[in-house]
Amino acid sequence: MSVLIYAENTGGKFKKSVFEAVSYARAIADQNNTSLTAVSIGNVDAAELASLGKYGANKVLNVSGDKLKDFVNQAYASVIAEAAKKEGSAVVVLSNTFSGRGLAPRVGVKLDAGVADGAVALPVQDGGSFKIKKTAFSGKAFAIVDLTSAIKVIALVPNSYKVVETGGTAQVEDFSVETKASDFKAMIKEIVRSTDKVSLPDAEIVVSGGRGLKGPENWGMIEELAELLGAATACSKPVSDAGWRPHSEHVGQTGIAVSPNLYIAVGISGAIQHLAGVSSSKVIVVINKDPEAPFFKVADYGIVGDAFEVLPKLIAAVKEYKASA
């Protein structure tokens, strides 16, 4: 057997979530005394591909060419499944990203494999069982799932496993797969990337605003703080419902679940549905003028105060800290 990790690229580059997934897959390979192969699809240059060796990949299968330049769910799933077959992989690791969530179930069906999505820890293997801790009830709990199939597919939540440098090197090999026309029925018309913004699902710091900010015209403060911290911006559901911010920023039970190192919530009450998607953040800072706001019960640090007074001061304090650092 071997372990396979799908290394998803964004515009030809690997992000931190990929290095986390490679490190995680390396640890599974070590548990089983086996090798780790990465598969990359799309046009990624040789140096970038080889960099996966630093995190423990022994080999990188490179699938390139114009047809597979951009993410096509069906075709990419076929390639990953073929790579797993070629390598005799018993475990396939992906990132639990937007693309990963489309791929994992398709790869699982192709390989007759059980799929553990939302994985947050290494599998515990003993006496043939393969137990994975995954998020459940939108972050209100975890479920321990035993994958009983011969092949296992795991989708790892970004920010839930640390990057480990092994300092190894990887052999890069070209790999090609016969693609079926039916894999390309869905056609990409347009890709719009807001390159200047940190992407929310894998952000390490998130600055989030709620209805307490009163209106979209006040988001400048949130954006300024986020930019200073290299953070992504987010919001509560009523904020996106009101159209103050796009739906893609809405976090919580019915929005995006995030697990950054730092979550700063400004003018958000901390309703159970909001907490459901943010409570696995490592450190939570809450700014709210109501000392009884439920969010203070789960916060690590809190400031009871008016956002319109506190935020400008906090921005100034961060600027000062950065100037002195």
Next chain:
Amino acid sequence: MKILVCVSNVPDTTTKITFTDNNTQFNTNGVQFILNPYDEIALARAIELTDGGKGTVTVINVGEANTEATIRKALAIGATDAVRINAKPHDAWYVAYQIAQYVKSNPFDLILTGRESIDYNGSKVAGMLGELLDLPSVSIIKKLDAADTEATVEREIEGGKEVLTIPYPFVAGTAEGVAEPKIPNMRGIMSARTKPLTVVEPVEVKTFSEIISYETPAPRGQVKLIPADDTAKLVELLHTEARVI
């Protein structure tokens, strides 16, 4: 257009999650079950797309008889008819397999699911259905516009979005933005009682996963309050104590 909307029956969003039998069973005691919020979005869009006699909306649920209140709610919101596959939904694979089996003999132009169910958050059913039926699938869409032979969908990608065209039939998982959930009106509630609900027996299927136990997140410590005029203190603590900046 014939649309199938896959719906699941999930604990209400305000439910406090607890477990019994040494953390091996989800405690359903006192828990109210609802139509999965993302499925409500799928259903709302399906109803909009078929409005004015332009098609039918069938809802399908894999569940035991106790999910019928949720199915009737979907009918009250405006679905044309419903199918219940009479089985306990073991996992996503089990659910997708049962639905795929049904679709093989009852084809649809468009199959919608919610992006995920709020209990196990898998977002797997759409992709698995796509693979089992050899159809394109998009797991999380933010927008769905339907033309005669193909639809245009928007999906979210890390740090942006992607616009795709897909010929029917295909499978898509809907997220916020696709439609506003609809609230059933009196007429809907009355007619839901008489709309057809077919019960189908499940087929045999192997299982690939087993939930062994549950854990609840470690409780957080007490919040450290910082005076509103001492933001510098907060920044310092985030740097030296929490080590996150």
